[in-house]
Amino acid sequence: MALIRKHAARNTVVAYFGVILGYVNLTIIFPKLLEQSVFGLTQVLIAAMLFISNFGSLGLKMSTIRFRPVFESKQEIATNFFAFMLTICLIGIALSLVSLYVFQDFITDRFSKNSPLFVDYYRLVYWLAIFGVTNMFLDSYCQSIFQSIVAAFYREVVMRLLQLAAVLLYWFGFLDLNGFLVTFVMVQALYSILIGATLILGKHIVWNWNFENISKSLRIDIAKFSIIAIIGGNALLTNVDVLFVGSMIGLEATAIYAVAVAIGNILLIPSRSMLRVANAVAADAWVQNDLPKLNRVYKKSAITNLIIGGVVFLIIAHCIPEILSYLPKNFEAGTATIIVLALSKLIHLSTGINSGIIATSKDYAMNLVFNVMSAFGLWGFMYFLIPMYGIMGAAMAMLYVALLQNTAKVVFLQAKYELQPYNRSYFVVILIGLFTYLVIGLIPEFWTNPIIGLGVKASLTTALFLGPIYFFKLSNDFNLLVGDVFKKLKF
Secondary structure (H helix, E strand, O other): HHHHHHHHHHHHHHHHHHHHHHHHHHHHHHHHOHHHHHHHHHHHHHHHHHHHHHHHOOOOHHHHHHHHHHHHHHHHHHHHHHHHHHHHHHHHHHHHHHHHHHHHHHHHHHHOOHHHHHOOOOHHHHHHHHHHHHHHHHHHHHOOHHHOOHHHHHHHHHHHHHHHHHHHHHHHOOOOHHHHHHHHHHHHHHHHHHHHHHHHHHHOOOOOOOOOOHHHHHHHHHHHHHHHHHHHOOOOOOOHHHHHHHHHHHHHHHHHHHHHHHHHHHHHHHHHHHHHHHHHHHHHHOOOOOOOHHHHHHHHHHHHHHHHHHHHHHHHHEEEEHOOOOOOOHHHHHHHHHHHHHHHHHHHHHHOOOHHHHHHHOOHHHHHHHHHHHHHHHHHHHHHHHHHHHHHHHHHHHHHHHHHHHHHHHHHHHHHHHHOOHHHHHHHHEEEEEEEEHHHHHOOOOOOHHHHHHHHHHHHHHHHHHHHHHHHOOOOHHHHHHHHHHHHHHO
């Protein structure tokens, strides 16, 4: 866990700086400077890119992490790793482009009634497929060699600044709508260029295209793992909600829902920092067949994520009026949606690295089972709930699936390997969270300035929730992580 804490502390600082930029972009600047339909269109395009990338990457998101230790353990193929995985990436891009062309009419028909603007700019999805698959591969490669801080900085900070620049150029009239959307999309290409250049200059890439020494059995193992990881890696679940809202309600509703998603996703930022490293550690532990190490990492990741995600959830739940105060009035329609989406993210966090443990194990195919079942459930819930409840229906669908999916994974790991993420301290943290929620809800609002209100509520929530956890040392890794973050911030 020392390695995880070290990288997580660094990534958390970068990630939260990026969150500030992202929050300002999505909840203040973009809704005010862009027409609501145009803002909604940008979110549908990004959602389409991420959805396609999960399929088009051919499982590289997890297979790159899973097989790095295998390649490096064999001297004769150690230098083939990057080139072999890049070859898979290029094949995935080709398949993505062919699929987008073949199914173009089917896809555009789904959006033609409620979101015709998306149909007008469907051509941009082809470019997004290329950049999305490439970015996913390079990001996974950075994780596998413990260089995730580089990818985090480019993704969380640089790209958001460039997207902001594109919006400002559009607002000031330097770009028309077509120019803005093309520029917004091309920002994704710069991400690949920056990461690629950094890896090459840092001598983290070895180019060896001679694959003769890669055994047939290893190729089959990679193919089997990758095929299952395409679906097992949440490909059928990622950003489906945004696409459903865009096609079934419209781009204006997508804009409101996207803001709710952005606020709810704040909970995931600390977990991204930890999971990037913890998944790689889990892969190494499986190679060493070290189940006690897996169990320790599993428990520690669960309680640490619960603590950090819990305090963010409590702040969001009590500060929604202050958070939405600077948005156009119609965005208040997403208030309840924000809470439900944030709760679904907290459920994902509270079970730690269960997905990563399964994905890097010999039973990685179980992720396929869990995610196919979850996908059928989510798509069914979406079709049923969105017509009845609008964007709230989409949020409810996400919450139901989060409960079902994570419960199934926890039960499986306990039954198969006697791995489980809970201990007594875990449930004490939940009780402290409930107590904090009730107490903060009783505090009278004596302020008129939303910034002051946000500061007061956030400070009290943090003190009431994290204070007892830190004082009673309910999570040693959380205490150490706090110390690491303070050191990075020079406190």
